[in-house]
Structures are given as C-alpha cells and as structure tokens.
Amino acid sequence: MFFAPSSLRAGGFWSRALAEEIAQADAFILLAGERGVGNWQVLEYDEALDKRVKFPDFPVILVLLEGQTAPGLPFLRRLHWIITPDPSSEKDLARLFDAASGSSTRSGELWRYTSPYRGLAAMEEQDSDYFFGRERETVDALSALAAAADRLPVLLGNSGVGKSSLAQAGVLAALKRQAWPEGVDTVREWPHAFQESRRWLLPHAQARNRAAQGAGRIVSRHLAAWRDRSRASQAAEWLDRAVAR
8 A cells, every 4th residue: 555655765766666666566456536637647547557557457546435426537438437425334344355355355245344233322424335224314314304494303213213323324324425225126216305415424524524533533632621620629538637637
C-alpha cells in the first residue's frame, strides 16, 4: 500500500518514486469523488494503463461515487468499475479487494474479506449491507418521517431489541442511498421530502459528531470538577482529623 506521507522521503524526488511505486504495484485503484480527478491523478492513471497494456492481468479499477460524472479518461469503459454511495462500506471494500485480487481468483466470494457479525454492538450506517430482517420496519419509519414533516416520530422498545440498529443501519443508510431497502415489495416512489437526503445527510452527520464530541468534553469537565471537589473534601476531612488529634 503506497501512502505518500509515510512512503515518500522528505526532500526526495517524489515524482520518480511515485512512478516506481506504480511500476511495482499489484493493482491500481482510482477513486473519483465529488471533485473528480486532478492533473496528477491523470498522469498516475496513464502510468497504470501503460502497465496494464504490458501486463493484461494487472488490475486497474475505478471507484466512482454514486451520482458523480465519470472522469473523461481514455479506455475507462474497458476497466472494472465499482459505483457506490459509500466507498468505505465493508461490502464495497470487499468488492474492491475481490477486484484487486486479479483474474486468478474466483469472483463473488466477498465474505472472505469481512465479517458481518457485530455481536451485541448496535449496527451503524456502514453495516447496512448486513442489516436484514427489519426492511418493513425501516419502510414504516421512513414513511412516518416523510408523512409528518412537523412531527418527530419516536422509536419505542425494550432495551436490546434493535432500535439503534434500525435507526442507523436502516433509516439513515436508506436516506444516504436515497432508496428503499432491498427486498421490500413496494411500488412507491422515493418520498419527495427526501429528494436531497444524500446531500444534506453528511453535514448533519458531521454536526452530530461535533455535538457528541462537545457533549463528551462537557461530561469530562464535570467529572474533573467532581473529582477536584472530592479531593478537596477528602483533604478537608483529613485536616479536621489531624487537628482533632
């Protein structure tokens, strides 16, 4: 795995080192996101494509963020594509590893690259590919959200029944994909209220993370203050005992 900050020596001839790394690589993966690809990525792609001409089994793979326009690179249609709304999901990482393994391996054995079992931990958005059995409940929750924009639906249930998993791996993952869960027989169109859910969900997730971090800092300060008061109380009690003696 080539990672410039750790793989390149400070002050070294980095363009030559980059070309050498591509020449020695077992696979080349081009990730095209919202900003497309830059000039250096085009040169790297050309190097990888040249190697593929010499070695036809050399995998050159395009990972394209769903909804984005494919970069205008030569011979791109002849390569392996992975189109995904979340390149970091375990299912798509498994597809990527499977494609990068080359033509000498059997395809479709994605289970070899990940474990779908989460134990007692709640499933999150990135676990949605392994979240089964709650498709109808996910549809009901999404329908309730779409039908009552001025109301806040609440998930109620005993501890451990899967409320957090339903909210994260079910509802939030569907909003991120802008699609109903697979395996549900429904002819309904995606709700108009959620037409831009993929775009506005990321800022809300970032805000949620910042809020959680802020709450953690507040709790830490309160705990520190409580410990300080406890230590002060213990010191005062020790002094009282010492004076009494």
